[in-house]
Amino acid sequence: MSEDASSYPPIEPTTFDLIVVGTGVPESVISAAASATGKTVLHLDPNPFYGSHFASLPLHQLSSFLISHSTPPPSSASTGHDYTPVALTRRSLYSDIEISSYSPEIIGEEHSRKFSIDLCGPRVLFCADKSIDLMLRSGCSQYVEFKSIDASFVYEENDKKLMSVPDSRAAIFKDKSLGLTEKNQLMRFFKLVQQHLAGSDDGGGVTSKISAEDLESPFVEFLKKMRLPPKIKSIILYAIAMADYDQENMEVCEQVLKTKDGIDRLALYNASVGRFSNALGALIYPIYGQGELPQGFCRRAAVKGCIHVLRMPVIALLMDKCTGHYKGVRLSSGQDLFSQQLVLDPSYIVSLPFASSPPEPLKESLKVSDTRDVKWKLARGICITGSSLRPDTSNLLVVYPPRSLYPEQVTPIRALQISSDLAVCPSGMFVLYFSALCKDGNEGKRLLHAAMDALLTLPESGRPESGTAVQNEVAAEVKPTILWKALYIQELTVDQFESISTTPIPDGDLSYNNLLDATLKLFQKMYPHEEVFPETASPENPEDDDNEFSLES
Template sequence: MGDSEPFSYPPIDPVNFDLIIVGTGLSESVIAAAAAAIGKTVLHLDPNSFYGSYFASLSLDEFTSYLNSHSVHPSTDTTATTLGNQHDDGNHVVVELIQQSLYSDVEVFSCASEKENFLRENSRKFNLDLGGPRTLFCADKCVDLLLKSGASQYIEFKGIDASFVYEADRKLANVPDSRAAIFNDKNLTRIEKRRLMEFFKLIQQHLAASSDNHNNSDADDRVDGCNISEEDLESRFVCFMEKMRLPPKIKSILMYAIAMADYDQENNEFCEDLLKTKDGIERLALYSSSVGKFPNVLGALIYPIYGEGELPQAFCRRAAVKGCIYVLRMPVIALLIDKVTGLYRGIKVASGQDLYSDQLILDPCFTIPSRLPSSPTDYSIERIHILSQNEVKRMVARGICVTESSIMTDVSNCLVVYPPRSLYPEQHRSVRALQIGSNLAVCPSGTFVLYFCGVCKDADEGKKLLQAAMNALLVLPVAGNPDNISSDQSESADIKPIVLWSAFYMQKMTAGKFDRISSTPAPDGNLNYNNLLDASEKLFHQLYPNEEYFPETRSPEESKDDNGISLES
């Protein structure tokens, strides 16, 4: 999969562009659409044969092949091209680009031999997300951006039916995300219901008062009635909830299943990202405003029909309408650096052609050699070292399982959150799982796909997190014998879904870099896309500081019904 035959392509014409983008991931595709919308000439390249890069949705065979061909052993360094580090082509210094895999520790299992033929014959009926689990909140930035850009006309969604919290006693508890849900929840005591209702009421009063104060520019007209002090807003969210006398169960639901915190907020030693009250309230407000936003969506979350890969494709289609040129199966192998100024001038593609642009954006896998030989030419090596400084922030452990039954009877699409310490005492990070059924066109009828992820510091921790999360809900095969299940699992085999196929892999998280040569961030461990979209908008404004991000203009032929999100009931 992904084998390229660049020499079969005719030369790209023209050769000069305002912006060249390499990789069709979500960030790159959004920026391509935004730049094309303001009239910039954009060339969008991808070495793969499909759109989406690390955000793609692939068939079962394609997914397995892509993971295996784009992964490295943790001790393996980057893979160099055959150019050598750099050479002189007359006007430019040609500096090789290196593709560094974001994936490692890949393990793929076909767990039930009698189902191998079924999986093989139905491979193309799967649309498996490389960057899952992912969803959109009904009221989040991605929905707003789809509408503003016009990309919403190229994508359809369905609602996620339910959200659950995994409890240490091996039960799945409903996430009470509305007044009606709280009232009808039989797992909450009367005291828990009352405290939760009072807390939600306080949050709503604070948000209403903050909104009124924001709208009143005259200080004398400011509205009193904000019951949360500035001191509380800057305090830790978990401490504020304790101050509000919320029971432990309610705190856990709010912190990890609604505010979506990654780390154990009650353990300072292991918490790498303390959530402040003001940020926790913002996340609760996003969740709350998402519930009921669309009449045919029961909860707060929606998911694209045909998978996550539809999102970057929607923005690519929008960019193409505005004149962006697309070429797939076209690897980029080198940068062209001006011999005198040391500034970026263009790229060299695998066909041998040189292409030029004012700006360049690369997807997060690209880097340059960390050690460049001294050059006889008078140019600044520091300018291109920016790509060798794309540090790894953390890792995300990702896993996918295909089953023949749902984890919950009569529920097809659902989210499950495992709070810290719910799986084992040393679990310092939360895990999220998303089950998607065939009604979203990601798998054959009668099967389900479950995505798992957790932020981790290394592969050992990530594997332990995923293994525990999967064992809690599913029947997994015994290592080395995919046709058998362990004895402790066999008792619950009639209840838990049996895994037919699974994949584990670790993915590096990298931050984006902004300069004449920029790179986008790698997929993160969040459930939604807000942080990635914030980074994309920041990069756009770095490139074009005086331009509007997706100006709201449309031509007559684009004025058909594209002003809403398409949802199937």
């Protein structure tokens, strides 16, 4: 098909149960779930690729996607039949974009197509989390393959080096960075958590349950009560429970992690270790990148009859003149399509075309019903290197706890290194994703630069006269050299309208759990009497069990 939407043949039929705009993970899950219940679904995307803000793209396409601030032309305000068109525009979710190439001879135009870079990185899946269960139940798992993340590390502020995260008793026993006392303390704590979750006794007939009072207390206070040393507390809070803010400074901590939630996160981590026999730890990553997930759900939707059309912008909503209720959409091709329900990706903005105030029914229908906290943004960074952070480990996660880089660092920074064996870059290269919550672009850039400077270095030509300073500083461990990098700030705010469903924006979490919770809540609001992916065998997928989950060793 032509890339000019006006040259597309008309879409038939013209009326659907559901129209979905955008092919990110939330939109694709809703599309697949609605199709599985027998709904007629039309799935549109203005981009020439699947994934929207969850896509995995070659370098040149990633750069143009980030820096593009163009918006589709607004629709005409002329009315037709019994509806009023209301213009849709697309806001940029990205700002403060910096893209630098230090080795164009290595990463030039011809090599840029050999990369598959995630827009929403760093992101992984826990082997026992909701996204895995949803993929198994939906049948999407047969379209996506995964590999294990080999290891997790914490950046240690005193020694300025990476310390491994002991995620099991065997790992604790083998860990040479922990002393005997620390190992015993950690083993006792994990045993207490396991006994609490199992409701078992301590061997003396006394049930080892954490008290209700402790469960409601801040997790950091409970860890102090357990007399865990600072290093162990940091590992548990930020590398296993994945807390988002400095839990030890209540003046800056925006979200205190309660003990009961911390225990639940430890339980997820513990259940993920060993769920799949050929996964080394708790975490896995899709081969070819995170963009494979929305494509997998889109393929599942297509099997159930969903129609997908790429390169097709939606330029207006069609709203009933009398009631103000949603009726359909106008495409950039000029065609009007109708549906009972509409789902928009989070970048769309409604532009009321009235010089004065709009009719009351329309004003009420398009009223913003909920705007999430705008105080925080998300700083994201991507680096390409020619060597690994650890010579013996290709795919790994690094967490920088609050204050580990500088005193004013109030949020943790997460970094994920992915290698060519996951088919995201040429052989011998590595892609690192960084993310951190921040208040503004300046703070976000400072966080990213500090995290990158701690573990990476620029080529000699990319820095002022440095001589052999970098080699002298790291002595035994030479830092990987950055060949290419991108930094950008992503918005976290999404408007929710009374009559139009808007999907959640990519968040700063490592997993998809919170995104999926919001997505499934939206689906159930739209279709309160429908089950999400009914657990029934189908001809193309006769058995729904863990054996269908493809995990390469």
